Amino acid sequence: MNDDPAAGRRPKLRAIPGHRLAGLPQLAGAGERLRHEIAVVAAVLPFKVNNHVLDELIDWDRVPDDPMYRLTFPHRDMLPPEIFERISALLTEGAPKERLAEAVAAARRSLNPHPGGQLEENIPQLHGRPVPGLQHKYRETVLLFPAQGQSCHAYCGYCFRWAQFVGEPDLRQSLPGPATALEYLRAHREVSDVLITGGDPLIMSTARLAGYVEPLLGPDTGHLRTIRLGTKALAWWPHRFTTDADADDLLRLFERAVAAGRQVAVMAHVSHPRELAGDAVRAAVARIRSTGAVIRAQAPLIRHVNDDPAVWARLWRDMVGLGIVPYYLFVERDTGASSYFEVPLARAVGIYRDAVRQVSGLERTARGPVMSAGPGKVCVDGVAEIGGERVFVCRFLQAREADRVGLPFFARYDERATWFDQLRPASFERRPWFASEPRFAEEPVLV
Numbered sequence: 001m002n003d004d005p006a007a008g009r010r011p012k013l014r015a016i017p018g019h020r021l022a023g024l025p026q027l028a029g030a031g032e033r034l035r036h037e038i039a040v041v042a043a044v045l046p047f048k049v050n051n052h053v054l055d056e057l058i059d060w061d062r063v064p065d066d067p068m069y070r071l072t073f074p075h076r077d078m079l080p081p082e083i084f085e086r087i088s089a090l091l092t093e094g095a096p097k098e099r100l101a102e103a104v105a106a107a108r109r110s111l112n113p114h115p116g117g118q119l120e121e122n123i124p125q126l127h128g129r130p131v132p133g134l135q136h137k138y139r140e141t142v143l144l145f146p147a148q149g150q151s152c153h154a155y156c157g158y159c160f161r162w163a164q165f166v167g168e169p170d171l172r173q174s175l176p177g178p179a180t181a182l183e184y185l186r187a188h189r190e191v192s193d194v195l196i197t198g199g200d201p202l203i204m205s206t207a208r209l210a211g212y213v214e215p216l217l218g219p220d221t222g223h224l225r226t227i228r229l230g231t232k233a234l235a236w237w238p239h240r241f242t243t244d245a246d247a248d249d250l251l252r253l254f255e256r257a258v259a260a261g262r263q264v265a266v267m268a269h270v271s272h273p274r275e276l277a278g279d280a281v282r283a284a285v286a287r288i289r290s291t292g293a294v295i296r297a298q299a300p301l302i303r304h305v306n307d308d309p310a311v312w313a314r315l316w317r318d319m320v321g322l323g324i325v326p327y328y329l330f331v332e333r334d335t336g337a338s339s340y341f342e343v344p345l346a347r348a349v350g351i352y353r354d355a356v357r358q359v360s361g362l363e364r365t366a367r368g369p370v371m372s373a374g375p376g377k378v379c380v381d382g383v384a385e386i387g388g389e390r391v392f393v394c395r396f397l398q399a400r401e402a403d404r405v406g407l408p409f410f411a412r413y414d415e416r417a418t419w420f421d422q423l424r425p426a427s428f429e430r431r432p433w434f435a436s437e438p439r440f441a442e443e444p445v446l447v
């Protein structure tokens with residue numbers, strides 16, 4: 001095919017699991033200690049990289065401080081010191097398998113593997129029975145979690161799905177097939193957006209994905225305006241859209257959806273400008289856009305990776321330069337290696353503001369910093385002084401209670417707070433939005 005942007009060059013996906021990272025040739029010169037630390041952390045938390053991440057994204061001259069390396073490779077600070085020491089000692093002394101497995105299991109249990117009960121709470125009902133694999137929290141949007149999409153091309157170190165990646169994927173939380181989703185959506189005319197998420201739905205073959213998308217294109221679901229696909233594939237494996245065997249079929253699927261009157265929104269998870277720099281990703285963006293699909297991009301603010309206004313300013317500029325619409329700057333949630341990656345809200349607000357000031361209006365479309373919390377999506381708009389009191393000015397971008405959307409509310413300023421459940425109402429704040437929900441659980445960030 002002559003219009004193939006990478007004719008003659010079809011990179012083949014090679015996945016490298018966590019237990020093989022310490023032995024990678026790229027780390028041969030890195031020193032015994034670093035390799036041991038990698039092995040210890042990878043025994044507890046899930047890691048996976050691929051040849052695109054290794055060959056195109058990581059700058060090996062800057063390891064271990066390189067942001068792409070930090071995002072995808074184990075680091076000793078990802079584990080609390082006592083856990084690190086315990087596993088380290090067991091590995092060093094060559095402890096029997098069962099003892100190591102026991103210690104690893106205990107370590108995982110102590111790392112908040114299942115933050116919140118959000119998935120369970122937002123499962124909708126059909127004929128009086130729950131429909132697992134669907135989530136319907138905000139009136140107009142339904143989330144679909146196809147069972148075959150519950151993995152990823154590579155793993156981000158902060159992924160809230162880490163428990164699922166190290167254990168059995170929790171298939172109770174996912175859709176075995178499209179039938180029940182379709183029935184639910186037919187019955188809910190108020191829904192305009194379907195968000196197919198995961199893991200990463202683009203880990204599925206195009207044929208499988210089409211099994212979920214095609215049924216949404218008929219007149220019986222004519223109330224659906226937008227089909228969103230949450231994905232990290234654009235950054236981790238752009239060949240999914242260019243040279244993979246079913247890449248062309250994927251683009252044709254987007255075209256069919258567009259022709260059927262649906263907006264196709266590829267919700268790309270993009271953490272760092274380097275992820276947009278290569279030829280493959282540029283070709284992928286151009287191909288996706290040529291189908292009529294729109295790419296929007298979002299990512300959490302992550303320490304060691306993108307906690308720098310210059311990085312976000314560059315990211316938003318590069319996105320708009322490619323025709324990608326910046327959408328959200330998320331706050332990272334408290335699970336797994338969160339203490340390694342988390343950024344206090346006070347600092348997140350400053351980074352967002354400093355970044356936004358450096359770019360043009362079209363590059364300012366990302367809202368943030370945003371927490372996807374129990375009661376809704378909360379944006380911290382800034383820090384202000386009201387009646388002599390320092391406060392965070394917050395706003396619900398989305399809310400389970402729809403009448404809260406758009407209203408500002410005020411939390412006591414707290415330099416160290418990193419998540420919504422640590423915020424307390426300002427002294428003059430009378431609305432019961434904090435008090436009635438003492439423990440705000442988190443929920444999945446949408447890739």
Ligand SMILES: *Cc1c(COP(=O)(O)O)cnc(C)c1O
Pocket residue numbers: 135137138141142143372377397398443444446
């Ligand atoms: C973010 C999110 C959505 C989509 O919200 P938008 O404001 O339309 O982007 C839907 N459902 C859940 C549970 C979400 O977290």
Ligand code: SF4
Pocket residue numbers: 151152153154155156158159160161198199200231232269447
């Ligand atoms: S892309 Fe999303 S689901 Fe995949 S590893 Fe990263 S955070 Fe997790």
